[in-house]
Amino acid sequence: MxxxxxxxxxxxxxxxxxxxxxxxxxxxxxxxxxxxxxxxxxxxxxxxxxxxxxxxxxxxxxxxxxxxxxxxxxxRTTLALNLPAIGAGGVSLSGDPAALRATLEGADAAIYRDHRDAAAARHLVVTAGDEYAYLVFRKDRRKGIPVFATPLYVGGSRTLLRSAWPRVAGHLLLRHGLLATLAEEQILGFRPRAGRPLAAPxxxxxxxxxxxxxxxxxxxxxxxxxxx
Incomplete structure (x- = not known):
C-alpha cells in the first residue's frame, strides 16, 4: 500500500x-x-x-x-472566553446520559445514540420549561494546548442556547476545563460575547x-x- x-x-x-x-x-x-x-x-x-x-x-x-x-x-470563528456565570432561574444544564436520553427527541435523539460512544464528541443538554437545546462539542488544541471547546452541532432551540450561553460557557470552563470556545456562527447560530474574531479560521x-x-x-x- x-x-x-x-x-x-x-x-x-x-x-x-x-x-x-x-x-x-x-x-x-x-x-x-x-x-x-x-x-x-x-x-x-x-x-x-x-x-x-x-x-x-x-x-x-x-x-x-x-x-x-x-x-x-x-x-468565521469567534474566540470567546468561557467565564463563570451565576445560574439563571428555570434553566438546567446536564451532560448526564440519562438526562440526554430522557430529553432529546426525533433526529436529536438519533444523533445522540449514534455519537454517545464517539471518542471526541461531548454532549450537553440545556432545558427550560418545555424547551431544550442540544450541544455537541469537542475539546481542541491550539499550539498544543487542549483548552478549547469547538461546537459541532446544535439541536433543539438555538434561541434557548443563545440566552443560556453564559451558563453554558461556565459549564465548559468548570466541568471540562475549557478556557475558551472556538465558536463558528454557522454552527451556533450566534456570536458569543466576550470574544474576538479569528483572523484565519x-x-x-x-x-x-x-x-x-x-x-x-x-x-x-x-x-x-x-x-x-
Missing amino acids: VGVYAAVYSEREIDGERLRFCNLAAFCVLDEYRAHSFRLLRAVLGQKGFEFTDLSPSGNVVALNERMGFERLDT RAKMFRSKTLGAPSIDYLYSELTLIEW
Whole structure:
C-alpha cells in the first residue's frame, strides 16, 4: 500500500430527504507516489450518490479540493472566553446520559445514540420549561494546548442556547476545563460575547449538488471520532 484516503460514511435525513454522505477524513500518500494523489482523490469522488465533506483539510488539500469542485464553508470563528456565570432561574444544564436520553427527541435523539460512544464528541443538554437545546462539542488544541471547546452541532432551540450561553460557557470552563470556545456562527447560530474574531479560521469544505452550506454540520466525521 502506497496511499490511502480514509472516509466516514453515513446516511442522514436532511429537510425530509434521505441522503448519503462521504466525509473525507484522512489523506496520506508516500512521497515517491505523490504525483498520483489526484488519481486517488478522483477515485473517492467517483462514488455515485454521495454528498462529500472535508472538515479538516490540510493546506495542500484545500487547493486540490477546489480543483475538484469543493466549496468552502463559512467558518468565521469567534474566540470567546468561557467565564463563570451565576445560574439563571428555570434553566438546567446536564451532560448526564440519562438526562440526554430522557430529553432529546426525533433526529436529536438519533444523533445522540449514534455519537454517545464517539471518542471526541461531548454532549450537553440545556432545558427550560418545555424547551431544550442540544450541544455537541469537542475539546481542541491550539499550539498544543487542549483548552478549547469547538461546537459541532446544535439541536433543539438555538434561541434557548443563545440566552443560556453564559451558563453554558461556565459549564465548559468548570466541568471540562475549557478556557475558551472556538465558536463558528454557522454552527451556533450566534456570536458569543466576550470574544474576538479569528483572523484565519481553519478551512472546511463540501461538494454537493443537493445541499447548500447551511445544511452542513460536523457530525459523522473525524471531528467526532478522533481526539487530537
